[in-house]
Amino acid sequence: MQLPAKHPYLNLVFPAPPSERPYVGLNMVMSVDGKITVGGQLKAGSLGSPFDRYTMSVLRHHFGAVICGGETIRRHPYYLGVSPELIPFRKARGMASQPLTVIVTNSGNLPYPAPLFEGAERPIILTSQASFQRVTQSLGPVAEVHAVGEQRVEVREALAFLREHYRISRLLLEGGPRLNYQFFKERAVDEVFLTIAPRLVGSVSDLTMVMGEDVLENLPRLELISHFQRDNELFLRYQVPRN
Numbered sequence: 001m002q003l004p005a006k007h008p009y010l011n012l013v014f015p016a017p018p019s020e021r022p023y024v025g026l027n028m029v030m031s032v033d034g035k036i037t038v039g040g041q042l043k044a045g046s047l048g049s050p051f052d053r054y055t056m057s058v059l060r061h062h063f064g065a066v067i068c069g070g071e072t073i074r075r076h077p078y079y080l081g082v083s084p085e086l087i088p089f090r091k092a093r094g095m096a097s098q099p100l101t102v103i104v105t106n107s108g109n110l111p112y113p114a115p116l117f118e119g120a121e122r123p124i125i126l127t128s129q130a131s132f133q134r135v136t137q138s139l140g141p142v143a144e145v146h147a148v149g150e151q152r153v154e155v156r157e158a159l160a161f162l163r164e165h166y167r168i169s170r171l172l173l174e175g176g177p178r179l180n181y182q183f184f185k186e187r188a189v190d191e192v193f194l195t196i197a198p199r200l201v202g203s204v205s206d207l208t209m210v211m212g213e214d215v216l217e218n219l220p221r222l223e224l225i226s227h228f229q230r231d232n233e234l235f236l237r238y239q240v241p242r243n
Helices: 050-060 070-075 086-094 129-139 155-166 177-185
Strands: 023-031 064-071 102-105 124-127 143-145 170-173 191-198 225-228 235-239
Touching: 023 050, 023 177, 050 086, 050 191, 050 235, 064 070, 064 177, 070 102, 102 155, 124 129, 124 155, 129 143, 155 177, 170 177
Parallel strands: 023 170, 023 191, 064 102, 064 170, 102 124, 124 143
Antiparallel strands: 191 235, 225 235
């Protein structure tokens, strides 16, 4: 697909990041009844259209790194990069050709070999101190492994590390729902990009965008920044107030 000259997300402007962490955007696609999986599977094309998948690449090109959880990678073990035609736009902004891929996993159970580990840039694996040795033994030869937290990955520690060690000023979060929950729980999401796909799933066992053990404190209220329609899909951009 050729890049639409007037894609609404091509020339986005973002606020300055907080001093202690990257500016974090969350991007997800869900059905009208709020599901992000179909039959328990996260498959390309099961919900979003080709335009939505290309929009994901357009969004990624604004960010220094893309982060997701291990379960998301197990379902889709590919580098979290951008389409080739977007590389000149990144270079014009003084950015690297591709965003870094960051994976959060405590188990270290990632598919290998897989396309994820075949790119020019080694993915970054964030794990806990308790799992660091095991994960390093299995994935150290093909990835950069770091411990950020004692028994599990701590979101605030992870974000501070990415900001300081990798100089990441903008980070795009792409799930899964439990990692999304942890970011919201730590008040570490600054805005949300949400595609509403014109589909119904219906299954009570399928996943929603944010899933955790408890109700999020104060029920975070989102403020709509922009919206547009492409055929029967809706593309929404929300701000998450910091206070």
